Amino acid sequence: MSEYTFAYLDEQTKRMIRRALLKAVAIPGYQVPFASREMPMPYGWGTGGVQVTAACLVPDDVLKVIDQGADDTTNAVSIRKFFQRTAGVATTEATAVATIIQTRHRIPETPLTDGQILVYQVPIPEPLRFLEPRETETRKMHALQDYGLMHVKLYEDIARHGEIATAYAYPVAVEGRYVMDPSPIPKFDNPKLSDSPALQLFGAGREQRIYALPPYTRVVSLDFEDYPFAPTKAAQNCALCGASESYLDEVIIDDAGGRMYVCSDTDYCATRRGLGHRGAEG
Amino acid sequence: MTQVVQAEAGDLSIFAKKKYPLLQVKGLTKRYGARIGCADVSFELWPGEVMGIVGESGSGKSTLLSCLAGHLAPDAGAVIFETGAGPRDTVTMPEAERRMLGRTDWAFVHQNPRDGLRMGVSAGGNVGERLMAVGARNYGTIRTAALDWMARVEIAADRVDDRPAAFSGGMQQRLQIARNLVTGPRLVFMDEPTGGLDVSVQARLLDLLRGLVRRMGLSAIIVTHDLAVVRLLADRLMVMKSGLVVESGLTDQVLDDPQHVYTQLLVSSVLQV
Ligand SMILES: Nc1ncnc2c1ncn2[C@@H]1O[C@H](COP(=O)(O)OP(=O)(O)OP(=O)(O)O)[C@@H](O)[C@H]1O
Ligand SMILES: [Mg+2]
Numbered sequence: 226m227s228e229y230t231f232a233y234l235d236e237q238t239k240r241m242i243r244r245a246l247l248k249a250v251a252i253p254g255y256q257v258p259f260a261s262r263e264m265p266m267p268y269g270w271g272t273g274g275v276q277v278t279a280a281c282l283v284p285d286d287v288l289k290v291i292d293q294g295a296d297d298t299t300n301a302v303s304i305r306k307f308f309q310r311t312a313g314v315a316t317t318e319a320t321a322v323a324t325i326i327q328t329r330h331r332i333p334e335t336p337l338t339d340g341q342i343l344v345y346q347v348p349i350p351e352p353l354r355f356l357e358p359r360e361t362e363t364r365k366m367h368a369l370q371d372y373g374l375m376h377v378k379l380y381e382d383i384a385r386h387g388e389i390a391t392a393y394a395y396p397v398a399v400e401g402r403y404v405m406d407p408s409p410i411p412k413f414d415n416p417k418l419s420d421s422p423a424l425q426l427f428g429a430g431r432e433q434r435i436y437a438l439p440p441y442t443r444v445v446s447l448d449f450e451d452y453p454f455a456p457t458k459a460a461q462n463c464a465l466c467g468a469s470e471s472y473l474d475e476v477i478i479d480d481a482g483g484r485m486y487v488c489s490d491t492d493y494c495a496t497r498r499g500l501g502h503r504g505a506e507g
Numbered sequence: 508m509t510q511v512v513q514a515e516a517g518d519l520s521i522f523a524k525k526k527y528p529l530l531q532v533k534g535l536t537k538r539y540g541a542r543i544g545c546a547d548v549s550f551e552l553w554p555g556e557v558m559g560i561v562g563e564s565g566s567g568k569s570t571l572l573s574c575l576a577g578h579l580a581p582d583a584g585a586v587i588f589e590t591g592a593g594p595r596d597t598v599t600m601p602e603a604e605r606r607m608l609g610r611t612d613w614a615f616v617h618q619n620p621r622d623g624l625r626m627g628v629s630a631g632g633n634v635g636e637r638l639m640a641v642g643a644r645n646y647g648t649i650r651t652a653a654l655d656w657m658a659r660v661e662i663a664a665d666r667v668d669d670r671p672a673a674f675s676g677g678m679q680q681r682l683q684i685a686r687n688l689v690t691g692p693r694l695v696f697m698d699e700p701t702g703g704l705d706v707s708v709q710a711r712l713l714d715l716l717r718g719l720v721r722r723m724g725l726s727a728i729i730v731t732h733d734l735a736v737v738r739l740l741a742d743r744l745m746v747m748k749s750g751l752v753v754e755s756g757l758t759d760q761v762l763d764d765p766q767h768v769y770t771q772l773l774v775s776s777v778l779q780v
Contacts, residue, residue, distance in 0.1 A: 356625065369603045373610070373640025377625070377632050380639065383646055384629055384668050449646040 232279040232312040238262055242280035242435070246426060249437035254399030255367070256350050261433040266307075270300060271329055272430030274346035275307070278327045281342055281426070282308065287315045289323035294331040294472070294489035301329075318492045330393075332414040334471045334493040337423035339440070345408045347429035350436065352396045352406040372404050375447055389452055398445045405436060405444075412446065413456045413472045419444035461486040466497035467504035527589045529554045529694060529726050530575075535584030537567075537574050543750035544570035548584070550745060550755065554693070557720060557727045559741030559758060561734065561773065567750040568730040569698055575728065576615050576696045577605045588612070588694070610640045614687035618699035620679035623686070624671045630657060630682055631667040637690045656685040660715060677708035681715065688719065695720075695727040701736055713739050734762065734774065746770045 230236060245259035264272040282288070288308055292301040296318040304327060305316050317323050320335040329346040337343060353363040356374050366372065375396050382390045395412035399405050407418055408427060418425065418438060425438040438444060448454035459473045464485040471493055473486040485506055488494035498507060528551040537544035545567035552558055560568050573579035575586055577597055585596045590612065597605055609615070617623035624633055634653040635643070643649050654664050660681035662674075671679050680700065687695065700716065701709040717740055720727055729740055737744055737758055745755040746767065754767040765771045 356627065365602075369606050371606060371610075371640065373636050376639040376644070377628055377636050380635055380646065380649065381629060381632050384631055384650075448644075449649075450644050451646050 231284070232282045232308065233265075234262065234276065234279045238276075239280045242276055245435045246277065246280065246437065249426070249435050250424070250439050252403070253438055253442050254397075254403030254405040254436060256434040256436045258433055259435050261430045264430065266303070268431040269348065271304060271327070271346035273428030273432075273435070274327050274329070274344050274430075275304060275428075276430060277344045277426050277428035277435060278308065278325060279312075281325060281344070282312050282314060284312070284314065286324045287317050287322055289317050289320065289326045289492075290328075291326065291331060291333070291490075291492075292329045293474070294333075294493075295491045297491065319496070320490075320492050330409050330411075331472070331489060332410055332417045334468075334488070334490045335496070336417075337421055339422045341423040343421075343423050343425045345410075345425065345427045347406070347408040347427045347434070348431070349394075350406055350427065350429040350432050350434040352394075352404050367403060370402065372398075375404050376449070379447060379449065379452075383449070383452055389448065389454070392457075395454075396447050398447060399438065400443050401445075404447070407444075411458070411472055412454070413458045415444075415446045415454070416456055459486050462504055463488045463494060463497075464504045464506040466494045466502045466507055468494070468497055468502070527594060528552060529556075529589050530728075531585070531587040531594070532575065533585045533587070535571065535574055535581050535586065537570050537579060537581045543567070544579075545574065545747070545750045548745075548752055550752070552694075552726055552728065554589075554726055555724045556743065557725075557729065557741045559737035559744045560728065560730045560747060561732060561737055561744065562747030563732065563773070566747040568732075568747055570750075571747070572696050572698050572728065572730050576613065577609060578615070610637050611690060612693045614690075614692040614695045616680075616683055616687055616695065616697040616700045618702045620671065620676070620683045623683040624679060626670065626672050629668045629670055630662065630674070633671065633682060633686045634689050637686065641690060652689055653685075656689050657682075659719070660685040675708075677704055677712060680704065680712060684716070684719070688723070688725075691723070693726060695725055697727060697729045699731055699733075700729065701731070701733065709733075716740060738762065746773065 242259055245257045249257045264275055266272060290301045290305040292298040308314055309316055320333040325342045327344040351363055353366055353374055356378055357363050379389050393409040393411055394406050395415055397405050397407055420441050422440050424440055427436045446454040461473060462469045463471060463473060465487050468488055471488045471490060474489040475484055476487055477484050530552040533549050535548040536546050548571055562568050574581040581598060586598050587594050588597050631650060631653040634656050635649040638649050638652060654667055657667060662678055662681060671682055701712050713736060731737060741758045744758045744761045745752050748769045754761060754770045762774055765774050
């Protein structure tokens, strides 16, 4: 523990990241460049999220880390251990108890509350990248709110698939101003982005960008009048806890192609079962 | 000065149109270091008028057009456009407004369709982009408009979901024109719109362009080194040499009775071909 500064990063670096975070909070949805540091883990493992978390942590924080909704996957476990070791903070799997939640690809099912911070790991922060590879141009498009291209992407979806097939990283407009990539969360989670009491912070390590949604920010998923946004999920109920309103993962359970649908949010599922809820296989 | 005034009897707006040119260019100059791109160019363009710009390679045609369309910042001069809300100098207006002009009242047709199309996006998406950029949010309406414009530039409806990479050069150029005209611009800039196409394809494209320009009452500025294009499309003509306008006037007058030595050379060299 004593070999490290609190939460691994030196104070100078944390200050730099906090300045970027403050700017990001001041301009919701705007991508703030920051000098991303090398972290003792590979890109793609959430180095952006880890740096944001490190800059926000205080000794009495309670940290939760999830990967695709689960607390027990390798990625989540190693990031949790990293902060246990370098910051000595308490950790939890319970969404309601956590003060900071670092996440990859999900928003917890349990509604977030006042004072909580949700930190997203972001692989590609630029929602316009798909159609406009030039950074100079995308920056200008954001500055001038020149967002026709975002709808071209959705148009192409409908033309090709008969519906808006984008299921993850579904683009949103923040307070009617900046268009933002919510990271690869399922579009099912998009409504939870809007008007949340929690502070939502996004960190992209490789791409060196930080952006944010302050509490109670209005976030709208882009769509067409005749193809309105629909937050879809599998039609089933969770096989373990019977939940009908939570996002489900399809799990292959045997060599014969057998499958079942279970909550992707493991804490949500376990909490429900603790309360006596049961699904078909539970 | 020829002027195609298209208005119903009793439409008073023609008086307003008569009073103000659509575009007033004053002393426009662009240098590349010590080299002159174009120098001290001044002219007026009236609603419904098509202006041709001809001149040899390197005479400054593309530079001038880019400055007019706001793609290049000139070193001096004014480009005053009659917006719906009065004349504005587009050189000094904020970039956000200039961009808005660029996707509403103005259109730009590049010589190379690859510069003016999104090659990774379907034909329909290419045509629909400008509509979406100005706020169209109904897929059905956008698609109908795209199909309508593809028909107008003679591209079969069943190609609407194909990417431009699968199109011939002529089709790509027609698609670029559709993509530009779909929002009903008032002023179209074209840089060698028929360049790089073989002769029969050029003729068809010219025919199409002429039809569209006449029917929509478009004002246009067309850069070309092809005098046939000018004869067919342009009401007026400017001849450039070494960055300067050396002669200008009605197209037929300039071509049939060229005054400047360089224009005489240009016209006679074409006639020999
Ligand atoms: N980006 C640039 N940097 C430096 N010089 C340039 C640049 N672009 C053009 N020029 C120079 O400016 C002059 C005018 O060029 P421009 O491209 O406008 O000519 P043009 O009439 O369009 O020629 P062409 O018929 O070959 O297209 C030429 O001397 C050219 O070399
Ligand atoms: Mg040129």
